[in-house]
Amino acid sequence: MTTNVLFLSTPKRWAQYQAPLMRALAATGLDFQLSEDLPPEEVEYIVFAPAGRGVDHDFTRFPRLKAVLSLWAGIETVVDNPTLTVPLARMVDHGLTQGMVEWVTGHVLRHHLGMDAHILGQNGTWNQIAPPLARERRVTILGLGTLGSACGQALASLGFPVTGWSRSAKSVEGITCLHGADGMHQALACADILVLLLPNTPATRDVLNAETLAQLPQGAVVLNPGRGPLVDDEALLAALDSGHLAHATLDTFRVEPLPPEHPFWAHPKVTVTPHIASETRADTAADVIAENIRRGEAGEPLLHLVDRSLGY
Known part of the structure; x- marks a missing residue:
């Protein structure tokens, strides 16, 4: 047949x-x-x-x-x-997973090492300030599916303390796993760098909003290679403008392609990548x-x- x-x-x-x-x-x-x-x-x-x-x-x-x-x-x-x-x-x-691991690892290291300041130029100023070691930079991943677990383990292998949050209890080697409402609060509170890898469902839309953004440490960085609707755009911009967040690197958006007039394009604390984190x-x-x-x-x-x- x-x-x-x-x-x-x-x-x-x-x-x-x-x-x-x-x-x-x-x-x-x-x-x-x-x-x-x-x-x-x-x-x-x-x-x-x-x-x-x-x-x-x-x-x-x-x-x-x-x-x-x-x-x-x-x-x-x-x-x-x-x-x-x-x-x-x-x-x-595995191709899709490896692509995501490479994007997440690359941008976590970029922000951890402060590479933007060197790439964009220092105007002749010799700021000899070394970054902390990976063990001193806490990373939280929201979403411990195949992609989140793989990214977390890759970062943990580099020495980053990695916390992962999921809707239900999970156990992933090398990652401190939290779940539920209380776990979410703990996961956000220890996120020097936050990576969003949750699916787009009614329960996850706007998971990063004014209330949850306020729970992040001062100067935290947000990476969103997951889904655009996970983030309340206006709340994110407000957190960046207030100085609570240091930067946001975003790969997914509510409307794609991201409209030319969207404030993310011109914001000095936002990096836009065109949905290339994992194809x-x-x-x-x-x-x-x-x-x-x-x-x-x-x-x-x-x-x-x-x-x-x-x-x-």
Whole structure:
């Protein structure tokens, strides 16, 4: 029997993913058909990377559909789709994880070492002030999923004291793990550098607001490579303007691309990076997609299934 796989995305992404997916699916030994144009009644698996709001797609058009396999780690644009009743898997792959580890580690070190002052120039002033050692700079990561845990462990291996916070109790080697409301307060209070890696759900939106920002130490730095809606933009700008925060380096935003008129662009204490902290890599993502299709056809549990009740 032929397994029919529909690539549901843009022509640009199809050109990027077609060859890696063909290679990865062929390696499974399955007899398969992969296309961006299949009759809806034949589709069994959808590789999904919506150009817009996935919640607007009508999945009832696919009567034989077994699973939707997202190419993105974030699935907030599709998780609430009422027509999606089959299993939904999000993307977790080592290429995406490594990309996030590199971005987070690079920017933590940048702020820890005070590299901006040297890069931007010192106007002939010889300020021979050495930074503290990593063991003296506390890092907190909100979100201890695959990405948060990997970033935390990488930073801990460099000597940073790392605290991680999650909604429920977790144990990650090398990281002091906290959870719940009390844990959030403790995690923020010890964050010289705060990294946001929570999913975008109703419970996490505006998690960094005026109240929580005030709990950070004076002179703290915020990094947001997670999701834009985690941050109350106006509250963040107010904390920067007041001097409570030293800097914010932001990779994700409520509206993307970030509008040219947004105050983040011109603010002297904000660094904008254009959602590059971690991109899904076609070669590594294809292996994850193919493995899930193999599992589905073998009657095995799918990897990285989304819990609809939690939204991730």
